[in-house]
Amino acid sequence: MFNPTRDQARQFLFDTWRKYREQQPLTDLEKITIGILVAHPEYHTMLDQPDRYLDRDYLPEHGNTNPFLHLSMHLAIEEQLSIDQPAGVKALYLKLCEQQQDEHAALHDMMDCLAEMIWHAQRYQTSPDPAIYLGCLRRKLGQQDSA
Structure with missing residues (x-):
């Protein structure tokens, strides 16, 4: 890696x-x-x-x-979307695009959720938890958190 x-x-x-x-x-x-x-x-x-x-x-x-962090998070999200990891992230992104009517705004919503997952892992000294990430994305869509 x-x-x-x-x-x-x-x-x-x-x-x-x-x-x-x-x-x-x-x-x-x-x-x-x-x-x-x-x-x-x-x-x-x-x-x-x-x-x-x-x-x-x-x-x-x-x-x-931090512009470098911002750009790097965009790059990380692009990779996630290309391989649908964590599983289901691409479908949530497509729903965010539909909801926002703006792909870049949807990516920024995803960035907020990715940052939340990273913050949580750092705060509690745990591995990043995809359930936190996906749950945040579902909340942005107004869905119940089913994770």
Whole structure:
């Protein structure tokens, strides 16, 4: 399993953006990543300046949103949807898309739920529990939690 450091994960985003801008060939993973990067124009200036942003910290207590975390969560969700893991996540995503009438908004709902599952695992020092994730998605759809 690939487990990059913070800087390696950030460098991947910078390198992918640079390759896209220079019209260089992209790997399959980079092509998926470009779809995410293009959908976030608010981060394009940052992606053009790796020397300035590679080491920057984004502290929530200062009201900062971490763009690298945001983009990485999008990438994680894309992978989940491509393999329907946890099982049923793709169907819930499609229902969120229908409910929201906006795929990006549905992805952000999923991101909220993914963050909730991760927070819970960190808070209680447990493994991430897909039931928490799926339950949160069902609540966003106004469904009873059947997990």
